[in-house]
Amino acid sequence: MEGGIEEPGNIDQSTMSKRQRKRLQKRQFFVEHRKIKRKEKKERKKAKKRKLQEEKETEDGKEGVSSASDNLANNKEKLSLNATKKKFKSMNSEHASPLRVAIDLSFDDLMTDRDIHKLLKQIQRTYSMNRRADRPVQLYLTSFGGRSKTILDEIHCKFTSWDVHIREESYGDVFSQEDVVYLTSDSPNVLSEVDESKAYIIGGLVDHNYHKGLCYRLAVERGIAHARLPITRKIGATENEGHKKTGNEARKDVNAEEETDESVEGNGEDPNL
Numbered sequence: 212m213e214g215g216i217e218e219p220g221n222i223d224q225s226t227m228s229k230r231q232r233k234r235l236q237k238r239q240f241f242v243e244h245r246k247i248k249r250k251e252k253k254e255r256k257k258a259k260k261r262k263l264q265e266e267k268e269t270e271d272g273k274e275g276v277s278s279a280s281d282n283l284a285n286n287k288e289k290l291s292l293n294a295t296k297k298k299f300k301s302m303n304s305e306h307a308s309p310l311r312v313a314i315d316l317s318f319d320d321l322m323t324d325r326d327i328h329k330l331l332k333q334i335q336r337t338y339s340m341n342r343r344a345d346r347p348v349q350l351y352l353t354s355f356g357g358r359s360k361t362i363l364d365e366i367h368c369k370f371t372s373w374d375v376h377i378r379e380e381s382y383g384d385v386f387s388q389e390d391v392v393y394l395t396s397d398s399p400n401v402l403s404e405v406d407e408s409k410a411y412i413i414g415g416l417v418d419h420n421y422h423k424g425l426c427y428r429l430a431v432e433r434g435i436a437h438a439r440l441p442i443t444r445k446i447g448a449t450e451n452e453g454h455k456k457t458g459n460e461a462r463k464d465v466n467a468e469e470e471t472d473e474s475v476e477g478n479g480e481d482p483n484l
């Protein structure tokens with residue numbers, strides 16, 4: 212799977228190891244399942260539209276819909292679509308913030324494909340929330356080019372048209388060192404104020420804390436500033452609930468998370484649309 216975007220069905224399995232074959236089968240299942248889900252979604256949408264149309268016709272006491280009201284409905288639809296689109300703000304708009312926030316994608320080799328999917332899903336959500344924000348930040352993806360890119364390519368995700376700064380270079384080559392603040396929960400420095408002239412870096416690492424303290428150690432080794440966000444593990448948690456979890460508690464959380472986990476939607480579309 213790594214390194215290519217060949218259709219899973221066309222791949223010669225005879226030379227593969229058992230593990231590679233298993234991986235491929237999983238990927239095939241994912242691709243097939245995605246197709247079915249998309250088809251079902253389309254059908255649900257059509258049925259909803261039909262139902263709305265029927266309700267409208269009953270309300271108007273009309274048997275059919277004249278071409279005039281057809282046009283009116285089309286125009287209304289276009290207007291409401293434009294209104295929704297207007298809610299999105301580009302990072303280049305006058306409302307945008309100069310604050311730079313980068314997701315450091317240099318950890319792909321430390322994650323399983325499953326965890327990379329989780330990470331990509333989180334990135335999609337972040338991107339989508341930023342587009343809807345009153346003051347969108349300058350969102351960056353740095354060190355982009357590893358397995359996360361391969362997976363996005365495989366699911367035909369049109370990330371190149373996203374309103375986000377995509378860079379193959381590391382954040383250290385994109386920003387000047389004095390501007391960089393690495394965010395890590397292990398830092399003793401609590402971030403009480405956001406400085407819009409800085410570039411805040413978030414580790415693109417879903418590891419269930421397997422690589423404990425890694426981002427903090429790297430920031431210290433590289434001599435860059437670091438800070439911790441003043442958040443507890445659970446929003447609204449009491450002091451007791453916000454405590455560091457024991458091994459057993461953390462494992463339970465991971466299992467629960469895995470049970471409810473969905474892979475990143477390979478709809479190949481902008482996640483906002």
Ligand SMILES: C[S@@+](CC[C@H](N)C(=O)[O-])C[C@H]1O[C@@H](n2cnc3c(N)ncnc32)[C@H](O)[C@@H]1O
Nearest residue numbers: 394395396413414420422423424425426439440
């Ligand atoms: C799942 S954590 C990675 C945990 C990893 N074991 C490590 O070395 O940090 C992913 C990223 O979320 C960010 N993060 C999570 N909680 C944070 C907090 N309280 N303050 C600052 N950053 C945080 C950090 O940027 C971190 O690299």
